[in-house]
Every structure is written in C-alpha cells, then in structure tokens.
Amino acid sequence: EAGVTQSPTHLIKTRGQQATLRCSPISGHTSVYWYQQALGLGLQFLLWYDEGEERNRGNFPPRFSGRQFPNYSSELNVNALELEDSALYLCASSLDRGRSGGYTFGSGTRLTVV
Amino acid sequence: QQQVKQSPQSLIVQKGGISIINCAYENTAFDYFPWYQQFPGKGPALLIAIRPDVSEKKEGRFTISFNKSAKQFSLHIMDSQPGDSATYFCAASDQTGANNLFFGTGTRLTVIP
Numbered sequence: 169e170a171g172v173t174q175s176p177t178h179l180i181k182t183r184g185q186q187a188t189l190r191c192s193p194i195s196g197h198t199s200v201y202w203y204q205q206a207l208g209l210g211l212q213f214l215l216w217y218d219e220g221e222e223r224n225r226g227n228f229p230p231r232f233s234g235r236q237f238p239n240y241s242s243e244l245n246v247n248a249l250e251l252e253d254s255a256l257y258l259c260a261s262s263l264d265r266g267r268s269g270g271y272t273f274g275s276g277t278r279l280t281v282v
Numbered sequence: 283q284q285q286v287k288q289s290p291q292s293l294i295v296q297k298g299g300i301s302i303i304n305c306a307y308e309n310t311a312f313d314y315f316p317w318y319q320q321f322p323g324k325g326p327a328l329l330i331a332i333r334p335d336v337s338e339k340k341e342g343r344f345t346i347s348f349n350k351s352a353k354q355f356s357l358h359i360m361d362s363q364p365g366d367s368a369t370y371f372c373a374a375s376d377q378t379g380a381n382n383l384f385f386g387t388g389t390r391l392t393v394i395p
Contacts, residue, residue, distance in 0.1 A: 172325070201382075201383070203385075209387065210284075210288075210371065210385045210386055210387035210388050211326070211371065211385040212385075213382050213383070213384065213385075216382060224382055226382070258325050258326070260325070265377075270316045270318075270328040270331055270373075270383070271328070271383060272328070273318075273325030273326050273327065274325050275323065275324050275325045276325055
C-alpha cells in the first residue's frame with residue numbers, strides 16, 4: 169500500500185512569491201491535515217480537510233490556504249512568502265477523521281524562502 | 283499557546299538504559315494521546331497511543347504511562363538501542379470535537395552504544 173506522498177520534496181522560492189505544495193493521501197483516507205514544522209517549534213497545525221471541505225484551521229494568516237480535490241488529494245498554497253515561512257511542511261491523512269487511530273504522515277516538503 | 287508541553291528537549295542515554303520523555307496538557311477534553319517517532323528526512327510515524335480509560339499501555343520496549351488527574355503522560359523506552367535515536371513527539375487530540383492533533387515540541391533522543 170502506498171503511503172502519503174508529497175511533492176515536491178524541496179522548494180526554493182523568493183520572498184513575496186507563491187508556493188504550492190501537493191499531497192496524496194493513503195487510498196481510502198478522506199481526511200488530510202497540513203502541519204508546519206519549523207526548527208525548535210514542533211509541529212504546528214495548519215489546516216484540516218475532510219470530504220472536500222475545510223474543517224478547521226490553525227492560528228496562521230489567511231495567506232496560508234488550500235483545498236481538497238474530489239480524489240481527496242490536497243494542495244497547500246502559501247502566498248506572499250516571508251522568510252519565516254521556511255520550514256518543513258508535512259501532510260498527513262487518516263480514516264474516519266482519525267477517530268480510530270492516529271495520522272499517517274508523508275515525508276514532507278522542505279520550503280526555503282530566500 | 284502550546285497545548286502540549288514536552289520535556290526534555292534533548293536526551294542522551296546509554297545503550298540498554300531507560301529513556302523517559304514527559305508531556306503535560308491542560309485541555310481536559312483531550313481523549314487520545316499518541317506518540318510519534320521521527321527520523322531525519324522522514325515524516326513522524328505513529329509509535330504507540332493511549333486513551334484516558336487506561337493508566338498504562340505497553341508495546342514491546344515502549345510503554346506509555348498516563349496520569350489523568352495530573353494531566354500528564356510519559357513515554358518509557360526500555361533497553362534503549364542506538365536504532366531508537368530519533369526525535370519523539372507526544373500529541374493529544376479531542377476526537378469528539380475539533381479532532382486536531384496538537385503536538386509537543388519534540389525530544390531528540392540519542393542512544394550511545
């Protein structure tokens with residue numbers, strides 16, 4: 169069974185540009201979660217999508233947005249990039265909104281803003 | 283505001299020793315407490331999890347101890363091995379509510395041969 173796949177693996181952008189990160193969940197998983205992992209800050213919750221709808225978002229500005237497609241894959245968009253957006257962005261997926269267990273994470277996209 | 287507080291930030295243990303990582307939370311609505319293990323270049327992987335109806339859960343060398351009244355839980359790694367060297371994250375969620383997993387800041391464990 170394929171795990172959660174994220175692309176690209178690495179992304180380098182200039183301050184002010186836009187970044188698009190992609191995530192394909194495990195087959196059958198309807199929920200997708202996005203987390204930001206910055207150095208020393210652990211994993212900060214960004215967004216949760218389930219059945220195509222945004223269900224919850226973390227304490228991040230509106231320039232962090234995303235969507236979930238009918239095949240449950242998801243896209244995270246970061247507009248007007250700032251230097252402090254440099255981080256590892258992790259996507260996770262789960263069955264039944266995670267109620268039967270934990271999340272399965274992908275290996276992440278390393279975003280560097282210069 | 284950090285929903286889950288984790289300590290220590292880093293831990294060095296001799297091979298064969300016991301590694302102990304502690305976490306504390308405030309939200310009494312949390313009802314699911316997993317631990318994740320992350321190796322460099324990889325995403326976190328679920329290691330073991332506990333729900334508040336039990337005080338301890340053991341899987342192989344890994345044990346979670348849970349103290350509901352103190353709102354604390356900990357991970358014990360018995361007979362620690364160099365292959366256990368990784369970053370460990372505790373987490374908590376309210377599965378009947380918003381259902382977001384809130385993570386601690388992580389503990390970098392190094393097991394010395």
